[in-house]
Amino acid sequence: MNSRLMFLKNNKNKKKISIILLFFALIVFPFIVNSTYILSLVIEMCIFAIFALSYDLLLGFTGIVSFGHALFFGLGAYTTGILMKGYGWAFVPTLLPVILICVAFGVGIGAVTIRAKDTYFSMLTLAIGQFLWVIVVKSRVITGGEDGYHGVKLLFDNNRLAIYYFMIVVLLLVYIFAKKLINSPTGKVLQAIRENEDRAGMIGYNVLTYKILVILISGSIAGIAGSLYAVTAGSLTPALIHSNTTMHAILMTVIGGMGTLNGPIVGAFIVKTAEHVLSDITQRWMIIFGIIYIIIVLYFPGGITRLKIKSNKFFNKILRNKKNIECFEKSSEEA
Amino acid sequence: MSKTILELKNIKKSFGGLEVLKDVNLKLEQSTFKTIIGPNGAGKTTLFNLISGAYKPTSGRIFFNDVDITGLKPHTITNMGLGRSYQMTNIFPKLTVHENIRIAAQSKGTHNFHIITNYKKLQKYIDIADEIIEKVKLSGKGNMLAVELSHAEQRKLEIGIQLALGGELILLDEPTAGISLEEVPALIDVIESIKNEGEKSILMIEHKINIIMEISDTIAVLHGGVIIADDIPKKIKENIAVQKAYLGGGAQ
Numbered sequence A: 001m002n003s004r005l006m007f008l009k010n011n012k013n014k015k016k017i018s019i020i021l022l023f024f025a026l027i028v029f030p031f032i033v034n035s036t037y038i039l040s041l042v043i044e045m046c047i048f049a050i051f052a053l054s055y056d057l058l059l060g061f062t063g064i065v066s067f068g069h070a071l072f073f074g075l076g077a078y079t080t081g082i083l084m085k086g087y088g089w090a091f092v093p094t095l096l097p098v099i100l101i102c103v104a105f106g107v108g109i110g111a112v113t114i115r116a117k118d119t120y121f122s123m124l125t126l127a128i129g130q131f132l133w134v135i136v137v138k139s140r141v142i143t144g145g146e147d148g149y150h151g152v153k154l155l156f157d158n159n160r161l162a163i164y165y166f167m168i169v170v171l172l173l174v175y176i177f178a179k180k181l182i183n184s185p186t187g188k189v190l191q192a193i194r195e196n197e198d199r200a201g202m203i204g205y206n207v208l209t210y211k212i213l214v215i216l217i218s219g220s221i222a223g224i225a226g227s228l229y230a231v232t233a234g235s236l237t238p239a240l241i242h243s244n245t246t247m248h249a250i251l252m253t254v255i256g257g258m259g260t261l262n263g264p265i266v267g268a269f270i271v272k273t274a275e276h277v278l279s280d281i282t283q284r285w286m287i288i289f290g291i292i293y294i295i296i297v298l299y300f301p302g303g304i305t306r307l308k309i310k311s312n313k314f315f316n317k318i319l320r321n322k323k324n325i326e327c328f329e330k331s332s333e334e335a
Numbered sequence B: 001m002s003k004t005i006l007e008l009k010n011i012k013k014s015f016g017g018l019e020v021l022k023d024v025n026l027k028l029e030q031s032t033f034k035t036i037i038g039p040n041g042a043g044k045t046t047l048f049n050l051i052s053g054a055y056k057p058t059s060g061r062i063f064f065n066d067v068d069i070t071g072l073k074p075h076t077i078t079n080m081g082l083g084r085s086y087q088m089t090n091i092f093p094k095l096t097v098h099e100n101i102r103i104a105a106q107s108k109g110t111h112n113f114h115i116i117t118n119y120k121k122l123q124k125y126i127d128i129a130d131e132i133i134e135k136v137k138l139s140g141k142g143n144m145l146a147v148e149l150s151h152a153e154q155r156k157l158e159i160g161i162q163l164a165l166g167g168e169l170i171l172l173d174e175p176t177a178g179i180s181l182e183e184v185p186a187l188i189d190v191i192e193s194i195k196n197e198g199e200k201s202i203l204m205i206e207h208k209i210n211i212i213m214e215i216s217d218t219i220a221v222l223h224g225g226v227i228i229a230d231d232i233p234k235k236i237k238e239n240i241a242v243q244k245a246y247l248g249g250g251a252q
């Protein structure tokens, strides 16, 4: 018993130390790389990590497969962009209408689609997402249509260092919120719905309500990611709403490991890095991703972050006695 | 004076042209144990689907504690205190045994829409789950995933989920179906101990005749879309009509 407690404590210490180290690394990172290009890349990674993280709440924790998630990202981006450039708003106040709009869309989409099961639901979300895309393309006067919407005022006068720190903080806050959500009573219901939707209904949960709730929460987070995109990129194109953008989130979530929260962040960093490296080499980088995606789905369905946990377990098995491993597993199970 | 907890009045159910239940009348007294028997395809599971709200009857009414529950949504009926288990195992496979039961207990509480509170802070539901794990004899398996349990253990878990819902009436659809013979007694133990506590009314569908005879207060026979007999086990055994219909003319 005593050795068990000691080990748990050690494990917690280790976790604390690695978190502190990570923070330190993140703080000094810009001074080590000393490159605006790389900072911009990391900023973009953070935005997509937030987006993918919101997708994981749907896919990994509730078992909802949506092909229309990018519409929230696009709604956030265009709302912030238009309010700032067209109406002279500051950035932060635009987040309120962004969230309100995303909640409204979440409820609307949820109510319309969610009675449809599985594949039909996914197809409907695809249709709605593409419909919004068409609207943005056609609403030339408001959105700039296919030419895009340009000249949104950049955050912190485009001081990349400030934006970098800001993004890290926002990503951290979103992560903490998501973590709290999945360990809350509501989050536990979502996971029960993922495991057995009908049974969750039978034990007294109104599945529809919970699904709409998670759609509007994850939609709002995706909307915030979109807003952040608007004030860091400055230019918006309808492609943001296109199902391709949703595919990016799926790719990041699945490659990183769905249902982990860490997974989509790691996935976003991998996909964005690879995108930049590969797109320099070949136009067909999406094909390479397709292949990686298939390999992961077939052979490592848990994603990359779970792979790491597994190998960790493997080393623990060699290094420690069995009792301690049980302890480790228990503590690592607490997602 | 005993009180009727469940009453079915003139229940009829057709699927397209197929009339499965013609005119079912059934009463269950509070804190008693009734088993429904009948040949395969008689409509026993259909009857459960009607009671739990999964299906709507073509005609007829269902009363639970004198409240008309006909046509109500399953989760509404569950929340009123009527729970059921399934002929096919129906659990949350990749949640732990403890979480399967805890999430059921939580559904009865007022914290379901707390999105920031850590679930571990709500000790009440954790305690209920601990207690029920003991009751359904799954001690020591709380941290296993439900999918890792044996079939019989999954059945116990299902019963545990029902207990966690705190319902007054429990429906059990062939609890011993598909379970190895060695594991049957342990499962019956669990059901019997729940019966002996005397707090629950139980309606069970089951085929294993010797088990039924021992555990049931009353047995109802469903055949040809109607209840052809409903009596204490001894009388049912003697009922020749029943033997013809169900036991195959002197099989017992």
Ligand SMILES: Nc1ncnc2c1ncn2[C@@H]1O[C@H](COP(=O)(O)OP(=O)(O)O)[C@@H](O)[C@H]1O
Pocket: B015, B020, B038, B039, B040, B041, B042, B043, B044, B045, B046, B047
């Ligand atoms: N959803 C359904 N649609 C059509 N027919 C059904 C449905 N559910 C049950 N039945 C039919 O009703 C009859 C009774 O089935 P069931 O209630 O499962 O019988 P039991 O449980 O007594 O073996 C069967 O002929 C079955 O095919």
Ligand SMILES: [Mg+2]
Pocket: B044, B045, B046, B087
């Ligand atoms: Mg049946």
